[in-house]
Amino acid sequence: MSKVSTQSWAQEKLFLGMPFGSYFRSLLIPFNIFAFLILCVGIPITWIRFSQGLGAVTNLSDNNPWGLWIGFDVLCGVALAAGGFIIAAVVHIFKLKDYYPIVRPAILTGFLGYFFVVVGLLFDLGHPLRLPFPVFVTYGVTSVMFLVAWHVFLYLTIQFIEFSPVIFEWLGWNKARRLALKLTIGATVLGVILSTLHQSALGALFLLAPGKLHPLWYSTYIPVFFFISAIAAGISMVIFESTFSHRIFHSQIDEKDQKGFNKLILGLGKAGAIVMFTYFCLKLLGIAHSNNWYLLGTSYGQWFLLEVxxxxxxxxxxxxxxxxxxxxxxxxxxxVWSILGIILNRVNVSMVAFNWKMAERYFPSWMELVVTITIITLGLLTFRWVVNRMPVLYVHPDYPRED
Amino acid sequence: MGFDRRDFLKLSVATASTCLTGKQANAASGKQVQTDIGDTFAMLNDSTKCIGCRGCQVACKQRKGLEPAGSNHLYDMPTELNSKNLTLIKLYKGADEHSFVKRQCMHCYEPACVSACLVSALEKDINGIVKYDSDKCIGCRYCMVACPFSVPAYEYESPDPYVVKCDFCEDIITTGGQPRCASVCPSGAIKFGKRADLLKEARERINEAPDRYIDHIYGEKEAGGTSVLYLSGVDFDKLGMDTNLGDKSYPDMTKGFLSSVPLVLTIWPMLLMGAWAFSTKEEETAGNQISEEEVQS
Known part of the structure; x- marks a missing residue:
């Protein structure tokens, strides 16, 4: 840390080594102005949501208790954040060291993904301040949702532990970093177990709605569909996110990693192909198991075929x-196509094919949509804030990679 | 390949945490209702006797202190169950037949909502009442998704919202009284009693007047059986009742999944730690070999 002597802590760690004035001016780029405009709409809507209730901003109803915030922010958010546990397992358990350059961004994407899922959940819960109830206060052990709550809480903690060496390198806390690194294997194993269970549990939530979810989407296999498609979503998201990072943060990535990048993409693509094919076979198995072939001719059947x-x-x-x-x-x-496919599936299960028999259909209000966009924007801003400061994409000179 | 104290410790921690989280999952699949279903409180709604006066609706509102629908002191009848209407009379009118039908919480024997609630805000008590404790509710609304009868409503318009549904007039029936709707019904369409007695009576009514009734007691078996039972002179699906629910109890639908949880928690660590052990090269573990002194001590 050679530059410490001339700069204050805040200037070095927070303002990217610039004086505050020039740091502020460096922020005036189109993306930030766009993000600012979104927040200008999103924050007042947030205020209305929490001061006047869900009815003031959402199109939710007694028949449609779950809408965009659960169907997209939570279900899609968790699936797309699966890359963290997959790449961590690939690198730390299966020891495929080639993937080391993407393990940190994948874990960061996973951690922020889950964090903002919880933010989305706070918008949706009628009593957001009671969020810790299922973990600390009152237990409903027969509920699949109870499992989801516990696992998301534990996994968020695990992901923080997995990511913490990066934070400690940024802060220069050597002892804490060594301690955190020792927890890596245990955290990775626990992360895989917790992810297996809560990814599938999100699907299992719908097992209680056989009369409401269209039979082409309702299946006793739905926990497996959700788990396998989350793996596909996670891998696809890692490809998307690292491609994106390579464009935006090009200067941070060292030459060695840039050369090997396309090889990594092809390796991930191979995994993506295998998992997507497995998922496709499972979906067919789902129709065969329930003998629902005859439904494929209906209009919902055509929508199902479009998805599959x-x-x-x-x-x-x-x-x-x-x-x-x-x-x-x-x-x-x-x-990108796979990511859209998994999003389509979650939207179908939670909204399009849900309550398919009812005349009253749900469509999100513009304010629900703005809240979702606001949360995504906050996620992107946080990702960039961390990547610009901490050794996520680049290797910190004081802490060389152990490969 | 070395397997030293540290590795063992790591495995132990993984196993211990597995057991801790596994316990909660084990308990999840074993909850049972403790009373005999026949001995619980129940209600028999005989649609053929209902005259559609809606006295039950008014009595229910009065007891709960719920606001009427309308504005400027001009009130209207509600058209759906919602957070201000816990019971509702609907009219089916076909070409040459008509029938009223009463809707409210069915107080299932094995309620989907109770099994869905992650904070035990909903519970089935020994009297057969599906009780809601608003102090525990976090507002996830999974109960509303799970309810096969789409009964629970939510106070979307309130910044301090709760789930609202019929509580079977718990305070009244547990002290020897009748639910308000049953006690005000002028035509005897709503009868309150013990489930076994009401089932017997329903069967007798059908046998005595087979022309008057459809030969089916709705709620006897639907979704594992409910405390609110129905007799009708027209097909139940015409009254807006779901006739495809089946007899299976709803909590059973997630039991298979929940019972697989301890398996994953037990088997995954073995597979993953195994994969880790095999993929870790000799030279990486060489530094961690057990030294001679440690073996001897």
Whole structure:
């Protein structure tokens, strides 16, 4: 840390080594102005939500108790944040060291993903201040939701432990860093177990709604669908996020990692192809198990086919094409396509195919949408804030990688 | 390959935490209702006797102090159950038949909402009442998703919202009285009593007047059985009652998943630690070999 002597702690750690004035001016880029405008709308809506109740901003009703905030912010958020546990397992348990350069950004994406899922949940809960109740106050052990609550709480803690060496390197706390590194294996193993259970539990929530969820989406296999598709979503999200990071934070990434990057993308693409194909087979198995083939001819059946052929098999084949032709661009497009496919699935389960028999349908209000966009914006801003300060994408000169 | 104290400790911690979290999952699959279903409080709604006066609706509102629907002192009848209407009379009118039907919480024997509640705000008590404790409720609304009868309503308009549903006039029936709706019914369409007695009576009514009734007691078996039972002269699906619910208890639907939880918690650590042990190269563990002194001491 050579530059410490001339700069204050805040200037070095928070303002990227610039005096406050020039740091502030460096923030005046289009993305930030856009983000500022979103917050200008999102914050007043937040105020209305918490002062006047859910009814003032949402289209939720007695028949549609869950809307965009659960269907997208929570269900999609958790699935897309699965990359953290997958890459951590690949690197720390299976020791595939080639993937070391992406383990930190993947864990950061996972941690922030879960953190903002909880933020989204706070918007949706009728009594957000009682969020800790299922963990500390009163227990409903027969509930799948109880398992979700415990596991998200434990996994958030685990992910913080997994990410903490980065924070300690940033702060220069050597002892704490060594201690945190020793916890890596244990944390990774626990992370995989907790993720297996709560990713599938999010699907299992819907086991209690056989009469409300359309039979093409309702299946006793739904916990497995959610788990496997979360792995696909996690891998695809890692491809998307690292591609994005390589564009935006290009200067931070050292040459060695840049050269190996496309090889990593192809490796992840191979995993993506296998997992998406497994997921596709499972979806077929789901129809076969319930013998629901006859429903494919209905209008919901066509929507189901669009999801399964257009957004599961489609991206799966593009992944295969990309890997076989050593074409990283195809893999990257397949990743985005897969992400859209998993989002479509969660939206279908929680909104489109839910209450399919009812005349009253739910569609989110513009204010619900703005809150969701606000939360995503806050997530992106936080990601960038951390990446610009802490050794996530680059290797800290004082702490070389142990590979 | 070395397996030293530190590795053992790590494995022990993993196993211990597994056991701790596993315990909660084990308990999750074993909750049972303790009373005999026949001995619980129940209500028989005979749709053929209902004259649609809505006295039950008014009595219910008066007891709960719920605001009427409307504005400027001009009031209207509600059209759906909601947070201000815990019971409701609906009219089915077909070409040559009509029937009123009363709606409220069914007080299931094995309630989906109770099994869904992650904070035990909803509980089935020994009298058969599905009770709601607003002090525990965090407002996740999973009970509303889970309820096969779509009964629980939510106070969306309030910044301090709760779930609202019929409480079976708990304070009255546990001290020897009748629920308000039953006590005001002028035509005897709502009868309160013990479930076994009411089932017997319902069966007798059907047998005595087979022309008057559909040969089915709705709630006897639906969703594992409910405390609110129905007789009707027209098909139940015409009255807006779901006739495809099946007899299966709802909590059973998640039991399979919940019982797999301890398995994952037990087996995953073995597989993952195994994978870790095999993928860790000899030279990496060489530094951690047990030294001779440690073995001897």
């Amino acid at each position: 052929l257009g957004f599961v098999l489609g991206p799966c084949l593009l992944y295969v094409y990309g890997v076989r032709n050593l074409n990283p661009t195809a893999v990257k497009i397949a990743a």
